[in-house]
Amino acid sequence: MSVSNLIEVQNVSFAYDQRPVLKNINLVVPRGKVVSIMGGSGCGKTTLLRLIGGQLKPSIGSVMVDGESVGTLSANQLTKLRRKMGMLFQMGALFTDLNVYENIAFQMREHTDLPEPIIHDLVMMKLHAVGLHGAYKLMPSELSGGMARRVALARAIALDPMLIMYDEPFAGLDPISLGVIGKLIRKLNDALGATSIVVTHDVQESLKIVDYVYMVSDGAVVAEGSAEEIRSSTLPFVHQFVWGETDGPVAFHYPSEDYSDLLLGRTL
Amino acid sequence: MKAIIRVPALIGHYVNDRLWRLGFASRFLFMILIQSGTCLIRPRLVLREAYFIGVQSLIIILVSGMFVGLVLGLQMYDTLERFGSGEGVGTVVALALVRELGPVLSALLFASRAGTAVTAEIGLMKTTEQLSAMEMMAIEPVARVIAPRFWAGIISLPLLTSMFNVMGIFGGYLVGVLLLGVDEGIFWSQMQATVDFREDVLNGIIKSVVFAVAVILIAVFEGYNSPPTAEGVSSATTRAVVTSSLAILALDFVLTAFMFRGI
Numbered sequence: 001m002s003v004s005n006l007i008e009v010q011n012v013s014f015a016y017d018q019r020p021v022l023k024n025i026n027l028v029v030p031r032g033k034v035v036s037i038m039g040g041s042g043c044g045k046t047t048l049l050r051l052i053g054g055q056l057k058p059s060i061g062s063v064m065v066d067g068e069s070v071g072t073l074s075a076n077q078l079t080k081l082r083r084k085m086g087m088l089f090q091m092g093a094l095f096t097d098l099n100v101y102e103n104i105a106f107q108m109r110e111h112t113d114l115p116e117p118i119i120h121d122l123v124m125m126k127l128h129a130v131g132l133h134g135a136y137k138l139m140p141s142e143l144s145g146g147m148a149r150r151v152a153l154a155r156a157i158a159l160d161p162m163l164i165m166y167d168e169p170f171a172g173l174d175p176i177s178l179g180v181i182g183k184l185i186r187k188l189n190d191a192l193g194a195t196s197i198v199v200t201h202d203v204q205e206s207l208k209i210v211d212y213v214y215m216v217s218d219g220a221v222v223a224e225g226s227a228e229e230i231r232s233s234t235l236p237f238v239h240q241f242v243w244g245e246t247d248g249p250v251a252f253h254y255p256s257e258d259y260s261d262l263l264l265g266r267t268l
Numbered sequence: 269m270k271a272i273i274r275v276p277a278l279i280g281h282y283v284n285d286r287l288w289r290l291g292f293a294s295r296f297l298f299m300i301l302i303q304s305g306t307c308l309i310r311p312r313l314v315l316r317e318a319y320f321i322g323v324q325s326l327i328i329i330l331v332s333g334m335f336v337g338l339v340l341g342l343q344m345y346d347t348l349e350r351f352g353s354g355e356g357v358g359t360v361v362a363l364a365l366v367r368e369l370g371p372v373l374s375a376l377l378f379a380s381r382a383g384t385a386v387t388a389e390i391g392l393m394k395t396t397e398q399l400s401a402m403e404m405m406a407i408e409p410v411a412r413v414i415a416p417r418f419w420a421g422i423i424s425l426p427l428l429t430s431m432f433n434v435m436g437i438f439g440g441y442l443v444g445v446l447l448l449g450v451d452e453g454i455f456w457s458q459m460q461a462t463v464d465f466r467e468d469v470l471n472g473i474i475k476s477v478v479f480a481v482a483v484i485l486i487a488v489f490e491g492y493n494s495p496p497t498a499e500g501v502s503s504a505t506t507r508a509v510v511t512s513s514l515a516i517l518a519l520d521f522v523l524t525a526f527m528f529r530g531i
Binding site: 053078079080082083085086087089090091093094096102106107110111124 | 404
């Protein structure tokens with residue numbers, strides 16, 4: 001494994017029971033970069049993140065993170081590796097019984113012996129970084145979708161991870177929150193010297209902030225390149241995806257029998 | 269012909285499924301025990317859950333205990349008086365409560381009040397990816413979320429059962445002594461002379477500990493394994509209360525047979 005790459009996914013296949021999700025996928029994530037994995041719903045993006053995080057093990061192939069094969073690590077080794085990772089979940093996944101402050105302090109209290117005044121300062125710094133130091137007393141139920149995502153982002157960077165993973169960070173956000181989250185992903189990655197993976201199907205927003213893009217369809221990488229290369233790609237799937245065309249290689253209609261037969265009830 | 273094959277197949281599938289679940293639950297119990305070190309190092313986690321599981325169940329336990337004692341006092345006095353032994357109402361109420369009704373009814377109430385709350389809470393934590401988030405933070409959810417609730421349940425139910433028994437006996441006293449005029453001295457002295465601490469009280473507490481393990485294990489297991497959807501959490505909660513109730517009644521029969529019939 002090259003030292004310049006933090007992650008190397010090599011010939012990985014994965015199936016839920018008998019249903020294949022990833023088929024012989026290969027990708028690398030260089031250190032210090034923001035890399036996006038794009039694709040339609042259900043194409044295996046989140047599964048890929050879970051494989052990198054060690055929540056799933058590949059059926060075939062290997063996932064190397066910081067020189068370690070995630071699928072073969074023992075529970076203790078995996079715990080150690082995960083301490084160097086931060087993850088932003090699709091809906092934030094904030095602990096609903098804890099307020100904003102406690103959510104961010106949670107990991108610090110679990111993994112460090114830092115005295116309370118230092119934890120206080122660190123929590124406030126993380127919240128300040130996402131522009132929410134004034135909201136430290138609020139409960140998750142009192143936050144808007146965008147605010148919850150920002151708090152979750154502050155929690156993901158609580159222990160200054162080397163790798164930050166974002167699972168659909170733009171889903172369900174208004175345009176202002178969308179821009180804020182996008183800028184934060186880029187800013188935090190550069191400020192912390194971290195490496196980021198953004199799993200998303202929000203093309204326009206992510207292309208503004210990422211260094212490299214992998215496009216996944218039907219469990220395989222179908223295209224890759226810089227944001228500009230993806231924008232100007234003439235590959236039918238990439239073109240359809242980037243410009244949001246309703247029909248193309250990804251058909252508008254779900255496969256079915258003949259429509260007229262269905263209407264006339266001949267197949268029922 | 270098809271029905272002849274289908275019915276045994278369905279029964280076989282059902283039995284197979286139940287056995288698999290029992291196996292998973294046993295493995296889950298083993299995991300909880302292995303991951304319980306955190307609870308020893310940080311007992312505040314258990315105390316916090318004991319507050320939600322135990323202290324917040326106190327009202328329903330106390331009120332139910334009182335009413336059960338009141339009704340038991342009335343029924344027992346009426347029956348005993350036919351044989352001219354109405355003074356024995358205190359003894360009968362106390363024995364019925366400490367041996368049977370206290371542990372069983374407390375456990376049933378506990379399953380419906382605290383067990384369902386635990387299942388729904390853990391199920392929702394799973395649905396909203398809070399458990400996954402914890403896992404990704406290198407924090408084992410079984411150690412941090414499941415084990416404290418498990419031990420809190422085991423500590424809480426025997427204490428709640430004792431409260432239930434005390435309130436029930438007090439209810440019996442109110443009816444027997446204050447309402448129906450049984451002599452106060454006979455009420456308490458007969459009870460003291462007849463109810464044996466080891467044979468009756470301790471066996472009742474052992475029962476409540478066994479019920480606590482069953483109820484709280486079912487509650488955390490169903491919550492942890494619920495499908496991450498609204499319907500999944502709802503079915504898991506229903507399954508938790510139904511399975512717990514049946515487990516309590518079945519275990520009660522087995523324990524009673526061993527404890528009080530000398531099998």
